Amino acid sequence: MWFRRDFRLQDNTALYHAVKEAQKRKEPILFMYHLDPKFTSKDTPNHRFFFTALQEFIKHCEAKGIFVHVIVGTWKDAFSKLLDHFPDMTSLYFNKDEVGEGHKRDNELERFLNQKNIRVRSFDDYNIHHANEVKKADNSIYKVFTPYFKKWNSLPKKAPVTVNDQKIKNNSVKDDGLYNKGVETLSKTIKKLPAQVEISQEEQAFKLLQSFLKDKVDHYDRFRDLPAANGTSKLSVFLRTGAISARTILYLIQEKQLTSYSTGMDTFVKELAWRDFYNMIYHHYPNSKSEEIEVKYHQLDWSKDENLLQKWKEGNTGFPIVDAGMRQLKQEGWMHNRLRMITASFLTKDLLMDWRIGELYFEEMLHDYDESSNIGGWQWAASVGTDAVPYFRIFNPITQSIRFDHRGEYIKKYVPELSRVPEAFIHEPSNMNKTDQKKANCIIGKDYPEPIVDHSLQRKSAIQMFKDLT
Numbered sequence: 001m002w003f004r005r006d007f008r009l010q011d012n013t014a015l016y017h018a019v020k021e022a023q024k025r026k027e028p029i030l031f032m033y034h035l036d037p038k039f040t041s042k043d044t045p046n047h048r049f050f051f052t053a054l055q056e057f058i059k060h061c062e063a064k065g066i067f068v069h070v071i072v073g074t075w076k077d078a079f080s081k082l083l084d085h086f087p088d089m090t091s092l093y094f095n096k097d098e099v100g101e102g103h104k105r106d107n108e109l110e111r112f113l114n115q116k117n118i119r120v121r122s123f124d125d126y127n128i129h130h131a132n133e134v135k136k137a138d139n140s141i142y143k144v145f146t147p148y149f150k151k152w153n154s155l156p157k158k159a160p161v162t163v164n165d166q167k168i169k170n171n172s173v174k175d176d177g178l179y180n181k182g183v184e185t186l187s188k189t190i191k192k193l194p195a196q197v198e199i200s201q202e203e204q205a206f207k208l209l210q211s212f213l214k215d216k217v218d219h220y221d222r223f224r225d226l227p228a229a230n231g232t233s234k235l236s237v238f239l240r241t242g243a244i245s246a247r248t249i250l251y252l253i254q255e256k257q258l259t260s261y262s263t264g265m266d267t268f269v270k271e272l273a274w275r276d277f278y279n280m281i282y283h284h285y286p287n288s289k290s291e292e293i294e295v296k297y298h299q300l301d302w303s304k305d306e307n308l309l310q311k312w313k314e315g316n317t318g319f320p321i322v323d324a325g326m327r328q329l330k331q332e333g334w335m336h337n338r339l340r341m342i343t344a345s346f347l348t349k350d351l352l353m354d355w356r357i358g359e360l361y362f363e364e365m366l367h368d369y370d371e372s373s374n375i376g377g378w379q380w381a382a383s384v385g386t387d388a389v390p391y392f393r394i395f396n397p398i399t400q401s402i403r404f405d406h407r408g409e410y411i412k413k414y415v416p417e418l419s420r421v422p423e424a425f426i427h428e429p430s431n432m433n434k435t436d437q438k439k440a441n442c443i444i445g446k447d448y449p450e451p452i453v454d455h456s457l458q459r460k461s462a463i464q465m466f467k468d469l470t
Contacts, residue, residue, distance in 0.1 A: 002093065002094040010163070012245070037073070045367065058186070065169040070182025085178065132283075135151075148280075212234075217233075218264045228407075236334075239370070253268065253269060289371070317452050319455075321397055333366060341381060351452075355382035417442055420439075
């Protein structure tokens with residue numbers, strides 16, 4: 001059984017079927033994780049978080065008498081060594097990747113193992129509905145979310161599957177040499193990645209879900225867009241490592257809906273469907289990490305101003321809401337979803353910079369990085385993807401700030417140099433006169449930057465840039 005980004009023992013489809021099969025055939029299971037040097041060589045907040053979560057999962061399993069062996073190398077080297085070590089291996093079970101490099105690797109590995117007469121059993125697990133499940137009547141895919149969601153909502157949903165920990169333990173086998181070597185390699189990898197991070201674990205995820213359903217979900221539709229309100233579920237990091245499944249989340253919401261109803265619950269379910277939608281889009285547009293889905297925008301003439309890019313990354317743009325979002329990302333490895341939209345719109349429409357640069361930066365920084373959703377979100381903000389915001393509808397960072405952080409609470413939390421700026425100026429501190437700046441202990445151009453661009457001019461330039469290609 002090959003764990004990948006599904007660090008949980010409950011409602012894990014491949015694990016459930018592997019244990020069932022092992023009991024039936026009276027064969028032991030070797031639990032494993034493949035550590036690819038391609039990823040361990042990158043020191044990013046995303047990888048630090050992920051590999052620390054993996055280490056904690058392995059410790060958590062070990063405490064239950066379940067041993068996850070870490071094998072190292074390219075997939076071909078790692079699996080060749082595994083087969084040499086265990087020549088009597090009969091089957092490989094895993095939850096499949098439908099997108100990106102993982103999808104390509106799965107297909108290559110399956111061919112490789114089939115040639116060696118090893119049965120490969122892969123399962124749809126990461127999403128509620130997989131990439132080929134929600135189709136139009138003519139079997140084509142939806143490119144617009146609203147009709148997709150209508151169909152998604154009408155389809156029956158799989159219930160979570162559970163398996164007794166003792167049964168997993170009884171079928172688990174340990175190879176001391178392989179196990180100890182793997183744990184040591186992982187430990188060295190994590191020591192190379194400096195920052196320690198908050199861990200994403202199964203029990204923690206379940207408690208967070210229960211508290212969200214009890215205290216927040218009913219008001220989710222009203223508070224989810226207000227970054228100062230703490231109105232989101234914060235479950236995305238747990239979904240990213242697979243410490244909880246999307247199925248379990250949906251199942252518990254639907255269970256709650258049997259006795260109560262709120263528009264907040266409906267809105268949250270829609271967010272789970274967006275996750276499936278973007279997974280489907282990336283599966284059917286496998287080049288969308290590197291090229292726009294809308295072919296007519298392949299030739300957009302993006303700016304390459306490194307100085308402006310750096311100011312955006314550091315949160316020094318002179319637009320407080322943008323700076324607060326970028327600083328939250330740097331400090332916490334997470335950013336409120338409304339801010340993901342605002343900061344992405346700012347990079348692409350105000351700085352006129354390539355959305356791919358932003359997508360890659362978010363990939364490095366986000367603990368909850370989900371490739372499909374991140375690509376989908378960036379193409380949406382840049383107006384180059386499927387069901388994207390029209391290019392002429394451009395977020396104004398000032399009006400977004402006034403609307404979603406009216407009193408500037410979120411801004412002041414992440415941009416402390418603005419903490420004494422009065423509410424009247426918090427969204428545009430450069431409007432303060434010299435006296436106001438002194439009173440607020442915030443001299444513009446010294447303590448906090450002037451806006452690095454003029455939004456109204458950049459808006460016109462962005463529209464023109466798109467018009468030139470339409």
